[in-house]
Amino acid sequence: MEILFDAAILNGTILITLLSFVLILALPRRLGFSITMLAVLCNSLSTSWIAIHALIYQPLEFTIRFGNFAGEVLLKIDGLAAWFILIINFTILTGFFYGLGYLKSYALSGSKFSLHRIMFLFFHLSMLFVCMIQNGFAFLVVWEIMSLSSMMLVLFEHENPGTFKAALNYFVQMHIGITFLTLGFIWVYHQTGSFSFEAINTYFLSNQNLWLFLLFFTGFGIKAGFIPFHSWLPHAHPAAPAHISGIMSGVIVKLGIYGILRMVTFLKSDFLLLGEIVITLSIFSGIYGILNASIHRDFKRMLAYCTIENIGIIGIGIGIGLMGIGNNSPMMYYLGFGGALLHVLNHSLFKSLLFYSAGSVYQQCHTKNMENLGGLIKSMPKTAVIFLIGGVAISGLPPFNGFVSEFIIYKGLIEGVHSASISQIILFVLSLAGLSLVGGLSVLTFTKAFGTIFLGQPRTKLTHKPAEVSLLMLVPQYLIITVMVSVAFFPQVYMIFIGNILSLMNPLRSAPDILTGIAKTTSLVSLYSLLLTGIIVVVWMLRSLVLKNRSARIGATWGCGYIAPNSRQQYTAKSFSKPLGKIFNTVLIENKQFEELNHGEIFPAKKSYISHYQDFFEHFLIKPITDRLVFSANYFSFVQNGRIQSYVLYGIVFILAMVFLTIFNIVV
Amino acid sequence: MLSLLLIFMAALFFTGIIVRTKSLASGRKGPGILQPIWDVFRLFRKGAVYSETTSFIFQLAPTVYFSSVLMAMLVVPFGRSHGILSFNGDFIFFAYVLALGKFFSIIAALDTGSSFEGMGASRESLYSMFAEPAFFILMGSLALLSGHTSFQEIFSSLHIGSQISYAMAALATFVLLMISMIEGSRMPIDDPKTHLELTMIHEVMILDNSGFDLGLILTAGYLKFAIYGALIVNLFIGVIPFQYAIPSFFAIQFLMAVAIGLIESFMARFRMSHNPQFIVVLTSVSLLIFFGVLLILQKFI
Structure with a gap:
């Protein structure tokens, strides 16, 4: 019924x-x-x-x-x-x-x-x-x-x-x-x-x-x-x-x-072999994704690369889970797949949050280039705070939800370190290093993005003055933050469901004591995140108390002796991540177009400098293949000649071929 | 609890000893050992100047930075006694909580809109990012060696005995010391006493901080040193009874401060472009430790 x-x-x-x-x-x-x-x-x-x-x-x-x-x-x-x-x-x-x-x-273009x-x-x-x-x-x-x-x-x-x-x-x-x-x-x-x-x-x-x-x-x-x-x-x-x-x-x-x-x-x-393949690929996805995210200045493209990084993190979880089945270790099975499933939820929350708040910025400023922005925290304070929360969460930092799932995946890796075979130990220790590198890079990426878009002074004069977006756009984001906070502080509720899912997925591996153990650790982590928030609040209150009757002057930013700074002199997103781009220049391919100053050029004319980063795989793997495909397809371009007669002919040839092939029993 | 008290006490003297060592090495008498602490107290009593460019982030960040260091301090154990918090995987929590503080100090620097502070922020984020893998490989190998996953259990069950393990403890000390130099913005990476903003990292990030906030940042810096010192001490004391462990804690912290003072007196800062290479070397030292652990556990056939 x-x-x-x-x-x-x-x-x-x-x-x-x-x-x-x-x-x-x-x-x-x-x-x-x-x-x-x-x-x-x-x-x-x-x-x-x-x-x-x-x-x-x-x-x-x-x-x-x-x-x-x-x-x-x-x-x-x-x-x-x-x-x-x-x-x-x-x-x-x-x-x-x-x-x-x-x-x-977009209200004007109604037909769409x-x-x-x-x-x-x-x-x-x-x-x-x-x-x-x-x-x-x-x-x-x-x-x-x-x-x-x-x-x-x-x-x-x-x-x-x-x-x-x-x-x-x-x-x-x-x-x-x-x-x-x-x-x-x-x-x-x-x-x-x-x-x-x-x-x-x-x-x-x-x-x-x-x-x-x-x-x-x-x-x-x-x-x-x-x-x-x-x-x-x-x-x-x-x-x-x-x-x-x-x-x-x-x-x-x-x-x-x-x-x-x-x-x-x-x-x-084949669990072990597949697990090793998935983990290796995922680590590289994670590092590659976040490396690219850290250098791009189009903030939506940055977020897209960051998605690749998070898929890598989820993939590490899946790999750990696979190796857990292979090693017959229920602990790794639950930590790996559990971390992956929780991270799927977490990422869907903070990534949509980040895309929405980035969309709010785009709607108000009509540019996706963070180099043209700055100081938006003054005109769009709510969006700024939303983006900051999303950024801290996606970098996997406590006290937000990203930390909980990353912590579970870290635990899975450490559990794997205790396994018996040396190849697995090495894989897991290197993955540990890889995941921590991903974490460090995402701090760099999101401090850069938040700092350039929302902090400092406006870098260019925008044609429309940006203002805070409508409540209709803000409320869904508040809703997402609420769910994020619930994951951050009550992960055990979610872990119980995930535990059920996983024990049904593979009933042989049902291990209630391990599940309760994991739920306990995650609840501890959330408790300590709460404690961290508490400490921050207490220190903040102390600070307010002490500073209540103190004088606070407002002055200009210390310009190191220079008294006529302008907002274009602020550190840009490009220069923020330039050292990193230089270190990893084998993967992060920079295309620069500029003319150098000629020797003896006393009155230089106006010059331009263009630089953009290319995707390594697109450049070296996909483009050569498509280029060759297009090249060979050119030989058949006579087929598509634009004459209706020949197109009719193709149809007739096809029908005749089918008829004869059936008659002669070649096609059944 | 014990570790918390000890770290606070060590933090009182640590920077003073560094400054004193540097003074003596350059033939000056130098200020008293407690001078840095008096400086902080003076700052706590002062008013503040804020830049008109800054937002609330700039005022919130020192608080978050300080709180994150406090929180990280809670998980550090001392020999047999737990930290106030101790759970499986607490070293991950340790690293990530410190990263939260760094996140906020970086965005606070960007909040001022100063090109110098942006530059410092860029360097800080790059260098601390490179230091992460070294720490995680180190802790992963120690977890492998001891079979445990929390600071306290790992440190209390390290069996220092064979020759390889002495070598490993020395290497681990080196790695932790260097990480503390990176985190604390000390000499081979960063020069706290330079007069030129272009060559600073941490100092240039806090150019615009003043009064209470600057006091919080400085205190957090002192505590950070003592925390890493405590981690190094933990490598050696294991389950030694407290009457020996506590004096050796102070002895090692003292030695570390003197060593830092001497390094700063007789070394120049690395070229900025060489810093990443140097920090990546730490990761390979950590890998050496890892292979040492594999040797000890006889995983190589």
């Missing part, structure tokens, strides 16, 4: 989405907003209800009809799916309401909105179903809907050629990803004769696990943004409107992680 009801709800969400699709098109444009809001609310609340149900009680399973080809498709909401569904719904809701405020400045709204609904629904579907064929279809609808969302400012290029890049890369996934599912189908996820399970039971898993890992890794499959992120995220970048970075990327975790649940062997 219960199950029937839930299935009805799910069918209802599809119905609602399709209905609002028609309604948005048919009804006057001014009603579109209310319809979208209703549909988003209905879909997210109903699916959240099911997900909470599944998370607390037991996994739900039911079938729905999925077209003629796939027939009856199994939907399953287990803990893993429920966890991701809840994250998706929360981010979608905050993103939707933030987006209402954000898109107000209908498409944007429809795509938003499809995007939301497809993400939800990606988490539930247990059938390869249906999964690919929904996955494709998700990629396409998100591409349309990125394309919001389509009149901008840069946006168009970024969306195209995203489109192509997503299809390379889906090719890998399709190959994986076809491989399983070929071996077992079924597209259902159960078949992957049986495949893994009787065959080698390594290669198929790596195939899926590559496919999902492109979505998640592991290096060297990351290059769509720094293009697509800056191009999309802020609420979409927040959702993309907060959740879409996580669905890649979901896919990897789903495949992990089917794995039967």
